[in-house]
Amino acid sequence: MSWQIRIEHSTGYRYASPVLSSYNEVRIIPQTADAQLTLEATVRTEPAATTYRYWDYWGTQVTAFDLHTPHTELVVTGRSIVQTATAPVRPTDTPTxxxxxxxxxxxxxxxxxxxxxxxxxxxxxxxxxxxxxxxxxxxxxxxxxxxxxxxxxxxxxxxxxxxxxxxxxxxxxxxxxxxxxxxxxxxxxxxxxxxxxxxxxxxxxxxxxxxxxxxxxxxxxxxxxxxxxxxxxxxxxxxxxxxxxxxxxxxxxxxVPPMRGVYSGGASTSLGVTVNVTRLA
Structure with a gap:
């Protein structure tokens, strides 16, 4: 039996002094493949930034963005709705x-x-x-x-x-x-x-x-x-x-790290990661 699941994933950092520039990659958008269909997916940043997406070498969708206004916190939140499928039966006619x-x-x-x-x-x-x-x-x-x-x-x-x-x-x-x-x-x-x-x-x-x-x-x-x-x-x-x-x-x-980036500014402290999931169907 398939499920429909809503996911909200939030992660962030606080900086000891204002960050002047940062460049980031985020991997939190679920894939669409044979046994999974992503119905909705958004990525939002605070402070707000223009984002663009591309697929990396391994087939993962990456959301990239950069910030060039001073900020002391960065929070990235991904929200998605995904249709999943029951685990496939383990193949028996397999290679030796x-x-x-x-x-x-x-x-x-x-x-x-x-x-x-x-x-x-x-x-x-x-x-x-x-x-x-x-x-x-x-x-x-x-x-x-x-x-x-x-x-x-x-x-x-x-x-x-x-x-x-x-x-x-x-x-x-x-x-x-x-x-x-x-x-x-x-x-x-x-x-x-x-x-x-x-x-x-x-x-x-x-x-x-x-x-x-x-x-x-x-x-x-x-x-x-x-x-x-x-x-x-x-x-x-x-x-x-x-x-x-x-x-x-x-x-x-x-x-496959969920978030990776470089920045110019003070030392960072993680604000933690929260993941909330809801079965919709």
């Missing part, structure tokens, strides 16, 4: 491991097979990936990776940051959804499966009441290529479905 290792697959998906800044491999993780792959078909492998990650990471907010690498979180034994996704990607790529990082939102309740607004969250999960891309949420041990809203995809978090 030998087929995934073929030159055509490697050529097409090379960027999703190689280690990235946050998903560098480690000999012990490579060995774990090979052992898992030996016991599971590619179709079974993705949820098996999710089980492996959850057995070794405890979900604990505040223990890692956006620049924490997968191996660091693994050694630490705790992290957040970003770390669960990064560690899963290390294993999937080490086994020879193309895998990508997905950033977006998740409605926290599978039995959400229509019309009720609740605190949501930015979220991260993974997609593995098994003849087609199939999404799985290793933090919650579920396939990506109607509760998940896709905003961006890439090799890791560094390709």
């Amino acid at each position: 491991w030998a087929q995934l290792a073929s030159d055509p697959v490697a050529d097409e998906f090379v960027e999703y097979l190689r280690p990235s800044a946050s998903t560098g491999d480690d000999p012990a993780l490579v060995e774990a990936a090979r052992e898992l792959a030996a016991r599971h078909s590619p179709s079974e492998f993705i949820p098996a990776v999710g089980d492996w990650v959850r057995e070794r990471l405890t979900y604990r907010p505040g223990t890692t940051g956006v620049h924490t690498a997968a191996v660091e979180a693994w050694h630490q034994g705790e992290g957040v959804c970003q770390d669960f996704a990064h560690l899963a990607l290390v294993l999937m790529r080490a086994a020879g499966m193309p895998a990508r990082y997905v950033s977006g939102y998740q409605h926290p309740s599978a039995s959400a009441a229509v019309g009720e607004t609740v605190a949501g969250q930015s979220h991260a999960w993974v997609e593995g290529w098994i003849g087609e891309w199939w999404g799985f949420d290793p933090t919650n041990a579920v396939p990506a479905g109607e509760q998940h809203v896709v905003v961006a995809r890439g090799r890791d978090y560094n390709d």
Whole structure:
């Protein structure tokens, strides 16, 4: 059963002294794809700025803007309404491991097979990936990776940051959804499966009441290529479905930050991030 979800995402910064110029990129507009339709999407800034949009290399819609009037706070708010779809059935007629290792697959998906800044491999993780792959078909492998990650990471907010690498979180034994996704990607790529990082939102309740607004969250999960891309949420041990809203995809978090920019002015302090979600239908 499909859902219709309204999302309001607000993030901001306060500066120690007036900022004279700033240049910013924002990735908070949900994508329109096979299993998701964005019905409305706006991005507003305070102070007001003229925005323009483009699609980056990874297929994410970016809202860009710059400000050249002095300001001591910057707040960016995105509002969208999205139609999502029930999680697709996991494919069973999938390539074998030998087929995934073929030159055509490697050529097409090379960027999703190689280690990235946050998903560098480690000999012990490579060995774990090979052992898992030996016991599971590619179709079974993705949820098996999710089980492996959850057995070794405890979900604990505040223990890692956006620049924490997968191996660091693994050694630490705790992290957040970003770390669960990064560690899963290390294993999937080490086994020879193309895998990508997905950033977006998740409605926290599978039995959400229509019309009720609740605190949501930015979220991260993974997609593995098994003849087609199939999404799985290793933090919650579920396939990506109607509760998940896709905003961006890439090799890791560094390709999909919700907000990135440079400015000329005093030191910044985050005003925090709030995400409110409402199931409309």
